[in-house]
Amino acid sequence: MAGIKDIAKEAGVSISTVSYALNGSPKVTEKTRQRIIKIAEELNYVPNAAARTLKTRKTHIIGAFLGDYSGSFYGELLKGINQELADTGYELIVCNGPESHRLMTERMVDGALILGHRFTQEQILEFADRGHPLTMLDREIEHPNISCVLLDNQIGMNQEMEAILETNPNQIHLVNGPVGNHDAVERRKVVVDRANAAGVAVREWNGEFTKRSGIRAASELLEVIQEGDAIICLNDDMALGVYDVLQNFSLRIGEDISLVGFDKLEITNYTQPRIASVSYSKPDWGKKAARALLHLIEAKENSKQTIPSKFIKDASIRKKNNK
Incomplete structure (x- = not known):
């Protein structure tokens, strides 16, 4: 494999001149740079990334x-x-x-x-x-x-809560995100604060922002959910897990109970009914x-x-x- 020394020998210049040319230094003319680059290509020269990193202190x-x-x-x-x-x-x-x-x-x-x-x-x-x-x-x-x-979790989550509270829910079932997660904490705060201000009880269920945790939460809340309740999942993966479980349940999403998520994943446009969610790019x-x-x-x-x-x-x- 050709190295800088081989290029220098072929070009009839010093090793430092080759190095300047290959690294875009202004210390060589454009004509010299192009000639050295052409020779490097002809010799199938491959830069040594490790050596370059040591010199520039950057890996890019x-x-x-x-x-x-x-x-x-x-x-x-x-x-x-x-x-x-x-x-x-x-x-x-x-x-x-x-x-x-x-x-x-x-x-x-x-x-x-x-x-x-x-x-x-x-x-x-x-x-x-x-x-x-x-x-x-x-x-x-x-x-x-x-x-x-x-x-910005605040804007979308507040809009979601407005839509849920307009249905006059008996109770809200909140499927949480991971403990300590920044987005989960912010979204939960909006739900709890708005529900408390409206006098609506909130029952919380553990979640991990995964579909599996949504399935687990849904399996548990099925024992207590009633017609007129709302389920708020703090992300769509969990909402999709809840949706799957509720397909075999007597209470119907969108008619007997509400289900909403967050993230507006593309797949939520193809569920029946489509899952309402908070969107962002x-x-x-x-x-x-x-x-x-x-x-x-x-x-x-x-x-x-x-x-x-x-x-x-x-x-x-x-x-x-x-x-």
Whole structure:
């Protein structure tokens, strides 16, 4: 395999001149650069990424540290991230395993996007203190090396609660998200506060933002749910789990009881009835998060942004209950 020395010998220039040319340095003329690049291509030269990283202290790799990466939600989010990184010279790797933190500690990535990962607050602050640029999508943290691009849960969740309260529900069954999850906490607060203000009882069920946890919660709440009640799931995966269980139940979604979710996954448009949910642009979230991280890496300036949300009313909400 050809190396820089071989290119220098073929071109009749010094090794440093070849290095300058291949790295885009202004220390060589454009004519010389093009001639050296042509020779490098003819010799099938492949840059040594490890050596380049040692020299520039950059890998040009962005790490997306996610709690999961299955399903349409993460697919759309990653699509937006990739679109923003296109033509920037940065590549994306998705990280999820228990040893993925090593990619940061060993500086194998230039920056990180974090959503739903197992990192604790202390770990994140430790990464930031060591100079790692981070963009948070799942919690707000104040630090010069941290940008935050968070979903505005308030607007969409308040709109959803207005639609549910208009049905005059007997009781609300709230299927929660993971304990301590930023989005779950914000969404739950809106539900509980609005229900308390309206004098509607809320019964809570454990959930983990997974379809399986929605199925488990539905199997439990079937024993107590009554006609006129409403089920609020803090994400669509859980709502889909509840929906599946209720298909074999006497109370009908949209007629006897209401069912709503959050995320407006594409599949909710094909359930019968269609599941009402809070919508927002996952690709735009990914784009803005990637853009904020690149700005933090290149300009050393952090930022805070929010992604707007909107409730999409649909047939899974029953008509007003006349108590």
